Amino acid sequence: MIETWQQQIKAAAAKGEKLAIKGSGSKSFLAPVRVGLTLDTRSHAGIVEYDPKELVIVVKCGTRVADVEKAMADAGQMLAFEPPHFGDDSTIGGTVAAGISGPRRAYAGAVRDFVLGAKVIDGKGDHLSFGGKVMKNVAGFDVSRLLVGSFGSLGVITEVAFKCLPLPKAQATRVFEMDAATAIEAMNRWYAEADPITATTWVDGKLHVRFAGAEPAVNTAVQKRGGEALVNDVDWWRDWREQRHAFFASAKELHRVSCKSTAPATDDMRTAIEWGGALRWVHADEASAAKIRYQASRAGGYASVWRGGASTHASAAQSLSDPLKDIHAKIKASFDPYNVFPSLSSSAGEGARQGG
Amino acid sequence: MKAPSLFEELANVLPRDCLKIADEDMRPYECDGLSMYRALPKCVALPEDEKQLAEVMRICHAHRVPVVARGAGTGLSGGAMPDPNAVLLSTAKMMKIISVDPLACTARVQPGVRNLAISEAVAQHGLYYAPDPSSQIACTIGGNVAENSGGVHCLKYGLTVHNIRKLRVVLMTGEIVTLGGDGLDSPGYDLLALMIGSEGLLGIVTEVTVKLTPKPKLAQVAMASFASVETAGAAVGEIIAAGIIPGGLEMMDQIATEAVEGFVHAGYDLSAAAILLCESDGTPEEVADEMARVSEVLRKAGATDIKVSNNEAERLRYWSGRKNAFPATGRISPDYYCMDGTIPRRELPRVLNEIARLSEKYGLRCANVFHAGDGNLHPLIMFDANVEGELQRAEDFGAEILELCVEVGGTITGEHGVGIEKINQMCVQFSPKELTRMHEIKHAFDEHALLNPGKAVPTLHRCAEFGRMKVSQGKPMPFANLERF
Numbered sequence: 073m074i075e076t077w078q079q080q081i082k083a084a085a086a087k088g089e090k091l092a093i094k095g096s097g098s099k100s101f102l103a104p105v106r107v108g109l110t111l112d113t114r115s116h117a118g119i120v121e122y123d124p125k126e127l128v129i130v131v132k133c134g135t136r137v138a139d140v141e142k143a144m145a146d147a148g149q150m151l152a153f154e155p156p157h158f159g160d161d162s163t164i165g166g167t168v169a170a171g172i173s174g175p176r177r178a179y180a181g182a183v184r185d186f187v188l189g190a191k192v193i194d195g196k197g198d199h200l201s202f203g204g205k206v207m208k209n210v211a212g213f214d215v216s217r218l219l220v221g222s223f224g225s226l227g228v229i230t231e232v233a234f235k236c237l238p239l240p241k242a243q244a245t246r247v248f249e250m251d252a253a254t255a256i257e258a259m260n261r262w263y264a265e266a267d268p269i270t271a272t273t274w275v276d277g278k279l280h281v282r283f284a285g286a287e288p289a290v291n292t293a294v295q296k297r298g299g300e301a302l303v304n305d306v307d308w309w310r311d312w313r314e315q316r317h318a319f320f321a322s323a324k325e326l327h328r329v330s331c332k333s334t335a336p337a338t339d340d341m342r343t344a345i346e347w348g349g350a351l352r353w354v355h356a357d358e359a360s361a362a363k364i365r366y367q368a369s370r371a372g373g374y375a376s377v378w379r380g381g382a383s384t385h386a387s388a389a390q391s392l393s394d395p396l397k398d399i400h401a402k403i404k405a406s407f408d409p410y411n412v413f414p415s416l417s418s419s420a421g422e423g424a425r426q427g428g
Numbered sequence: 429m430k431a432p433s434l435f436e437e438l439a440n441v442l443p444r445d446c447l448k449i450a451d452e453d454m455r456p457y458e459c460d461g462l463s464m465y466r467a468l469p470k471c472v473a474l475p476e477d478e479k480q481l482a483e484v485m486r487i488c489h490a491h492r493v494p495v496v497a498r499g500a501g502t503g504l505s506g507g508a509m510p511d512p513n514a515v516l517l518s519t520a521k522m523m524k525i526i527s528v529d530p531l532a533c534t535a536r537v538q539p540g541v542r543n544l545a546i547s548e549a550v551a552q553h554g555l556y557y558a559p560d561p562s563s564q565i566a567c568t569i570g571g572n573v574a575e576n577s578g579g580v581h582c583l584k585y586g587l588t589v590h591n592i593r594k595l596r597v598v599l600m601t602g603e604i605v606t607l608g609g610d611g612l613d614s615p616g617y618d619l620l621a622l623m624i625g626s627e628g629l630l631g632i633v634t635e636v637t638v639k640l641t642p643k644p645k646l647a648q649v650a651m652a653s654f655a656s657v658e659t660a661g662a663a664v665g666e667i668i669a670a671g672i673i674p675g676g677l678e679m680m681d682q683i684a685t686e687a688v689e690g691f692v693h694a695g696y697d698l699s700a701a702a703i704l705l706c707e708s709d710g711t712p713e714e715v716a717d718e719m720a721r722v723s724e725v726l727r728k729a730g731a732t733d734i735k736v737s738n739n740e741a742e743r744l745r746y747w748s749g750r751k752n753a754f755p756a757t758g759r760i761s762p763d764y765y766c767m768d769g770t771i772p773r774r775e776l777p778r779v780l781n782e783i784a785r786l787s788e789k790y791g792l793r794c795a796n797v798f799h800a801g802d803g804n805l806h807p808l809i810m811f812d813a814n815v816e817g818e819l820q821r822a823e824d825f826g827a828e829i830l831e832l833c834v835e836v837g838g839t840i841t842g843e844h845g846v847g848i849e850k851i852n853q854m855c856v857q858f859s860p861k862e863l864t865r866m867h868e869i870k871h872a873f874d875e876h877a878l879l880n881p882g883k884a885v886p887t888l889h890r891c892a893e894f895g896r897m898k899v900s901q902g903k904p905m906p907f908a909n910l911e912r913f
Contacts, residue, residue: 148671181586182612200865206772207842209770210841212846212884222617238673241671286718289717351611396607
C-alpha cells in the first residue's frame with residue numbers, strides 16, 4: 073500500500089495535481105477543502121505491534137479507533153487522551169491529523185503528548201520516519217509531534233506509535249449545581265488541591281466532575297466534595313465526548329474557544345465549559361463571532377468556528393504573527409513542495425466561502 | 429567611515445559586565461557537562477533581558493556570526509560547547525520568576541531560572557514543577573526546554589514537552605514569537621513541541637510558562653533486591669502489566685550499587701545483582717493501596733528482599749544513592765562517560781549482556797543505572813583520560829552501545845540530547861532524507877544556519893565521512909568537531 077501511495081503522490085506531483093487524504097470522513101467538517109483524487113487511508117489498517125508491558129502500541133493509519141481501543145481495553149489499557157470519534161469508523165490517522173483530544177485532555181494530556189513516533193509520506197513521495205517507539209527520545213527534532221494537528225497538509229501519516237496508560241481501577245462522577253463563575257473556580261481549585269480528577273464539564277448550570285484512579289483515592293474525593301452521583305456516567309461522558317449532548321445539537325453555529333482555564337465566564341451567550349475551564353463551547357451567530365474572537369485572545373487563547381458555519385478550526389493559523397506564518401509556509405514547502413496536499417489555510421471555511 | 433565591528437555593536441547594547449572578550453573571562457564557558465570537548469568562543473554575551481537578547485541576535489544576524497546558546501552549562505552532550513567563530517549567548521542573568529498563578533497552576537519564568545528554584549517558589553501553594561533531571565539544583569529551565577529534559581519521575585509526570593504551556597522565543601533575526609498559549613492548544617502546527625528539545629538550533633527562549641503539578645500528599649519508595657538483572661528487568665514489566673504507573677521506577681546493577689554505597693551509604697543490598705527502586709505517590713490511601721500491590725508483584729517476580737521506606741528521611745536516603753550514581757562513579761574512577769540510550773524494555777537482558785561483552789572487549793568497567801520504567805539506560809563507562817588511548821576506547825565503547833540501542837528498536841538519546849557527542853550516531857538512526865527534512869525545518873527558522881552550527885543534526889557530508897571512516901579504519905574521523913559541508 074505504501075508503495076502505491078508513494079507512486080500516486082509522485083505522479084500527482086509531476087502532473088501538478090492535488091490529492092485529498094481521507095479516512096472515514098468523520099472529521100471532514102473540520103478539515104481543509106478536499107480537491108483532487110482521494111487517497112483513502114482505510115486500506116492501510118491494523119495493529120503493527122502491541123506489547124502492553126512496554127506501554128507502547130504501533131498502529132497503521134487506517135485502523136479504526138474503536139478497534140485500537142478494544143485491543144487496549146482487553147489488556148487493561150487506554151489511549152489516555154480519550155479521542156472523540158465523531159463516527160463509528162473514525163480512524164487513527166484522522167485522529168492524529170486532526171489532533172483533537174477528549175474530556176481527559178486537561179488531566180492526562182493531548183494526542184501529541186502520547187505520540188511517540190510517526191511515519192509519513194510527504195509530498196515528494198518519500199516515506200519518512202520520525203520519533204520512535206520508546207518512552208523517551210530526544211534524537212533530532214520532534215517531527216512526529218509536528219504532524220499532530222497538521223490536517224493532512226504535510227503528508228500521509230501512515231503509522232503512529234502511542235504511549236499507553238492503564239485504565240483507572242475506579243471511577244465516579246458527581247454533579248454540582250452552580251453558576252459558571254463558581255464552576256470555573258471549583259474546576260481549577262479542586263485540581264490544584266490534588267483531587268484525582270479526569271474530566272470536568274459545566275453545562276446547563278451543572279458542573280460534572282469525573283474522579284478516577286485508585287479506589288481509595290476516588291472514594292476520599294467523592295466524600296470530600298459531595299454532590300450528586302451521576303448514574304450511567306460512562307455513557308454520559310461518551311455522549312459528551314462525541315458531542316451528542318443536547319447542548320451541541322441545539323447550536324445553530326458552534327464556536328470553540330481555547331483559553332486560560334481561569335478566564336472569566338461570559339454570560340451573554342449560551343456556553344459550556346470543559347477541560348478544567350480551558351475549553352469553552354459557545355452558541356454564536358455571525359454578529360457575535362468577532363466578540364468571541366476578541367474575548368478568546370484577551371484570555372490568552374483563540375477561537376474558531378467548529379460546526380454550523382464553515383469551520384475555521386484548521387485555518388486558525390491565519391491569525392498568527394507574520395514570522396510564524398512565514399515559518400508555517402516554509403515547513404509546508406519543505407514537506408510538500410509541489411502542493412499536492414491542501415494547505416491549512418484552504419480550510420472548510422475558506423472553500424465554502426469561495427464556493428458560494 | 430568604517431562600519432562598526434561586531435564587538436563595538438554588541439558593546440553598544442550590552443552593559444559593560446555583560447560582554448566578555450578576554451580569554452581568562454571566557455574560560456568558565458569553554459565547555460558544558462561534557463568536559464572532554466572544549467573551545468573558547470568569539471565572545472560571551474550575557475544579556476539581562478529579552479530586549480538586549482534580541483539586539484544581540486539582530487546584530488549577529490547582520491554580521492552573519494553564529495550564536496551558541498547556554499543555560500547553566502550542565503548538559504551532558506556538548507550542546508552548549510562554544511564555537512571559536514560564534515558568540516556564546518548565556519541566559520544566566522535572566523533569572524526572574526515573573527509570576528505564579530496558583531489557581532491556574534502555571535508560572536511564568538525567565539530562562540535562567542533554575543529547575544529546582546521553580547518548585548521552591550511555588551511550594552507554598554502545594555505545587556511543584558514535575559520534571560526533575562538529576563542536575564535540577566543547577567540546571568536552568570531554558571536549558572531544560574532546549575534539551576526536553578526528563579528525570580526520575582517522567583513515566584508518570586512526563587518530560588519537559590508535557591509540562592510547558594507557552595514560550596517566548598527570539599529568532600535568529602531578532603524577531604520575537606510566542607509559541608503555545610495560555611490555553612491547552614494553539615492554532616497551526618505544533619511549533620511549541622518542535623521547539624522543545626531543538627537544542628538551540630531554532631531560536632532562543634526568553635520566557636517560559638510552565639505547568640505546575642499539585643504536590644502529592646505522600647510518597648513512599650520500595651527497594652527490592654534481585655539475584656539477576658534479568659529477573660529485575662522482568663519485574664518492571666510485571667509492575668506495568670499490573671496496571672501500575674509508579675511515580676518513579678529505577679534500576680541499578682551491582683557495580684553501580686557498590687560505587688554508590690561507598691559514597692552515600694544509602695542502605696543498598698550489595699549482595700543483589702540488581703536493585704529496583706519503585707516509588708508510589710498520591711493520597712495516603714492511594715499510596716497504601718499501590719504499595720501493597722507493588723510489593724506483591726515484586727515478591728511474585730522473584731525479589732529476594734523488599735524494604736519499604738517508613739518515613740520521608742528514609743525515602744530520601746534510598747533515592748540519594750540513585751541520584752548520586754554519577755558522582756559516586758566519579759569517586760571510584762578518575763573519569764567516566766555517561767551514555768543515554770533508550771530501548772524497548774524487553775530487550776534489557778540482551779543489551780546488558782552485550783554491554784558486559786563490550787566492557788571486556790574494551791577493557792573498561794561499566795556501571796548501569798536505568799530509568800527502568802521508561803527504558804532509558806545510563807551506562808557509566810569508567811576510564812582514565814591520563815592513560816594513553818583510554819578516552820578513545822571509552823568513546824568507541826559508548827558509540828557501540830548507542831548503535832546497539834538503535835539496533836534493538838530504541839534511540840541514541842533518551843534525555844541528554846545529541847549535541848556534538850552523538851552527532852555521528854544520528855546518521856545510524858535517521859536516513860539522509862529524514863536528516864535533510866530536519867535541516868529544512870531548521871532553515872524555516874534560521875535561514876543562514878547561524879544557530880548552534882554543527883550540533884544535533886549532522887550534515888549528510890559528515891554522515892558520509894563517518895560511514896566511510898567507520899568501515900575503513902574503525903574509529904571516528906579526525907577533527908570530528910570541524911564543520912563540513
